Amino acid sequence: MKATLLHTKGEDNNPRIKTLVIDGEDDDPIFSLLDHLISLALNDNAFEAESAKDVQNMFWVKMPPGKKSLTLKWKRRVLDRPVFREPLRGVGESGTSPTEPLRASTWIRYLKRLGEKAGFQHAFTQYGLRRGLLNVVNHKAPASVRDQIFDHKPGTVSWYLDEEVQFDTKACFLGLPSNNVVQKVARLASLTADASAPTELSSEQRAKLSQHPQVIRLSQKTKL
Incomplete structure (x- = not known):
């Protein structure tokens, strides 16, 4: 999305x-x-x-x-x-403050606690998040795009780039193909696709599938 x-x-x-x-x-x-x-x-x-x-x-x-x-x-x-707002503090209070912004100290404390719960060897910090992403993006995106992602301005080219970063940072970090790559492969595959191939099961296939023991067992399991 x-x-x-x-x-x-x-x-x-x-x-x-x-x-x-x-x-x-x-x-x-x-x-x-x-x-x-x-x-x-x-x-x-x-x-x-x-x-x-x-x-x-x-x-x-x-x-x-x-x-x-x-x-x-x-x-x-x-x-x-x-x-993002501060949590409510006090006896009998729970939830989030309706007006007070989330403090940097609270954010840092939450990150540290998350790292401890996850079993990380070193403290989990915002710097670690930025460093992890930068090491993945580095050498996979042009230097101008890399600097744009991390708000670095070593040259004047950044003034001419679109405000929206034209690089799929999430796919890069997770090691997944970007949406553009997937769409390109899908377009190429459509050139050799058989337009007359069936896209739905026949009545006979549906009957066999509905009577399959494993399908029946899984269907009953989902109703529990």
């Missing part, structure tokens, strides 16, 4: 996400920043559209004709609310 975040500035002159543009799907939701942002927004009831309260509508809604993305607008009351 791809997302475009359109920003506006709040009363404290800090950037705020104004609209969220959703495009496509993600095969690995646990690594999807967009999925986490949507989860936070649904928990805060932040979207203007009533249909956006149902998470299924967010991913299964059909795109309007001629468009490749869906724009979701925030309610006005949340425009100046930080996306």
Whole structure:
């Protein structure tokens, strides 16, 4: 899934996400920043559209004709609310503060605790995240794109690059082929595909499949 975040500035002159543009799907939701942002927004009831309260509508809604993305607008009351906020502290309190931004010290403490729970030998830090990604991206993307990803400006070429990074950093980090590569292979495969080949099972095949002992056993297992 791809997302475009359109920003506006709040009363404290800090950037705020104004609209969220959703495009496509993600095969690995646990690594999807967009999925986490949507989860936070649904928990805060932040979207203007009533249909956006149902998470299924967010991913299964059909795109309007001629468009490749869906724009979701925030309610006005949340425009100046930080996306990541401090946890509530105190006797009997639980949840997240409605207004206080997440502190760097809290973020660092959470990362350290996550590393300890995962059994890492060394402390888990934000620097480690950036270093890990940089070592994967290095030599796989042009130097200008690499500097753009990490907000380094050694030369003037960065001023001419698009604001959106034209490189699949997640696929690179996970060692997976990028969407562009997969789509190119699919287009080439379609040139030799048999258009007359059946795309559905015949009635006889369906009957045999439904009567197969393993299929029956798995079907019963899913109903438990």
